[in-house]
Amino acid sequence: MRRTLPSATLPPMLSTCAARRKQTRYAAYEMSDGSVMGDKANLALTEAVVDNGWVPPDPKGHFDMLPVVLETDDGEIRMFDVPPECAR
Numbered sequence: 001m002r003r004t005l006p007s008a009t010l011p012p013m014l015s016t017c018a019a020r021r022k023q024t025r026y027a028a029y030e031m032s033d034g035s036v037m038g039d040k041a042n043l044a045l046t047e048a049v050v051d052n053g054w055v056p057p058d059p060k061g062h063f064d065m066l067p068v069v070l071e072t073d074d075g076e077i078r079m080f081d082v083p084p085e086c087a088r
Helices: 017-021 040-051
Strands: 028-030 036-038 068-071 077-080
Touching (some): 028 040
């Protein structure tokens, strides 16, 4: 099921680069030959965030950072891209 993701600012609890580093996950993509590029442990997560509107970079790479994903108490899903300066 696709959900519409609202535009929002990053919540204060995740406003520092240090906090975001703890949440860092790298994407995984299933290739046409059945192999996986990226972090295999995150294949299902990658598919889920794509289903919810995240667009992977083009071209896809081995170390594409997934967005931080939050689900609110009412079930709304929000995704926030990690700024490049925090991706080190």
